[in-house]
Amino acid sequence: MSQVIWITGASSGIGEALAYAFAKQPDVQLILSARREAELQRVAQATRLPQERLLVLPLDLSQGDTLPQKAQQALSHFGKVDIMVHNGGVSQRALAKDTLVTVDRIIMETNFFGALILTKALLPSMLARKSGRFVVISSSVGKFGTPLRSTYAASKHALHGFFDSLRAECWRENIKVLMVCPGYIRTQVSVNAFLGTGEKQGTMDEAQAKGIPAEVCAERIIAAIRADKEEINIAGAKEMLGIYLKRFFPSLFSKLVRQIKVT
Numbered sequence: 001m002s003q004v005i006w007i008t009g010a011s012s013g014i015g016e017a018l019a020y021a022f023a024k025q026p027d028v029q030l031i032l033s034a035r036r037e038a039e040l041q042r043v044a045q046a047t048r049l050p051q052e053r054l055l056v057l058p059l060d061l062s063q064g065d066t067l068p069q070k071a072q073q074a075l076s077h078f079g080k081v082d083i084m085v086h087n088g089g090v091s092q093r094a095l096a097k098d099t100l101v102t103v104d105r106i107i108m109e110t111n112f113f114g115a116l117i118l119t120k121a122l123l124p125s126m127l128a129r130k131s132g133r134f135v136v137i138s139s140s141v142g143k144f145g146t147p148l149r150s151t152y153a154a155s156k157h158a159l160h161g162f163f164d165s166l167r168a169e170c171w172r173e174n175i176k177v178l179m180v181c182p183g184y185i186r187t188q189v190s191v192n193a194f195l196g197t198g199e200k201q202g203t204m205d206e207a208q209a210k211g212i213p214a215e216v217c218a219e220r221i222i223a224a225i226r227a228d229k230e231e232i233n234i235a236g237a238k239e240m241l242g243i244y245l246k247r248f249f250p251s252l253f254s255k256l257v258r259q260i261k262v263t
C-alpha cells in the first residue's frame, strides 16, 4: 500500500536528503514543504518521482494561523498522511542576553508551534484510521543546553516534552513517534541561524562543515523508522559524550559546557 510522506524543511539539508532517500522506496507519495517554492520544485524534480506522486506545498512554519489549511490541502490531495516529518527549523548563534524577544518567538513558532499545529491538524484523520507516524527532528541540543543556543535548545526540548506525551496518549491508536537527535550534520543550518537581532549568521561553522553528511543522516532516519525506534541520536563522539555526561554526570557536564567559547 502506498505511503504518503510529508516533509517540512524539504528545500535544503536534512529534509532535502530525506526527500531523495524516501523517493527510492517503492510506492511512495511525497509532500514537500518549506518557504522557498522554487527550491522545493528543484528538489521535487531531482527525486525523479512522477508528478502524480508529488505535491509541492509551500508554507511558513512561523505563521501558525495558515498551517491548519495547509494540512487540509495535504490531506485532501492524497487522501491521507502516513508519515509527517517535522524537520523545518532555524537555529541560533547568539547569547540569551543579546537575543531579542521577537527573535525568541520566531524560533519557538518555527521549531515548536509549527510542528504542534500541523500535528493537531493531522491527528484526527490518523486517529480515525488508527495509523500514523510523526518523525520529529530535534537535536543533541534537545537533550542539553549549550551557550549561544538558549532559545533553540528550548524549542527542541519542548518538542521532546510534547511528542513523548503524545506517544503515551496515542499508542493504542497505533500512532508512532520517532524523536531524532542529530549532532553536527553538514547542512546550511549555521549559515541560516539567527543572530540576536534576527539577521542570518551567513557563514558555515567549522563543526558543521566537518559534520555527518545529510545523506547518511537521512538513511539512518529511514532505518530507524523501519525498526520502529522511538528515539535515535545521529551524532559524532563529542555530542554523544555530552548526551551521556548530561544524563549520568550532570554536574560534570555543567562544568564542561561552560568552557565553550562564546566570542
Ligand SMILES: NC(=O)c1ccc[n+]([C@@H]2O[C@H](COP(=O)([O-])OP(=O)(O)OC[C@H]3O[C@@H](n4cnc5c(N)ncnc54)[C@H](OP(=O)(O)O)[C@@H]3O)[C@@H](O)[C@H]2O)c1
Residues within 6 Å of the ligand: 008, 009, 010, 011, 012, 013, 014, 015, 033, 034, 035, 036, 037, 039, 059, 060, 061, 062, 087, 088, 089, 090, 091, 110, 137, 138, 139, 140, 181, 182, 183, 184, 185, 186, 187, 188, 189, 190, 192, 208, 211
Ligand atoms: N544540521 C545540523 O547540524 C542539525 C543538528 C541538529 C538538528 N538539526 C535540525 O535539522 C532540521 C533541518 O535543518 P538543516 O540542518 O537541514 O538546515 P537547513 O539546511 O538550514 O534547512 C532548514 C530547512 O528548514 C526550512 N525552514 C526554515 N525556516 C522555515 C519556516 N519558517 N517555515 C518553513 N520552513 C522553514 C528551510 O526552508 P526555507 O528556507 O525554504 O523555508 C530549510 O528547508 C532543523 O530542524 C534543525 O534544527 C540540524
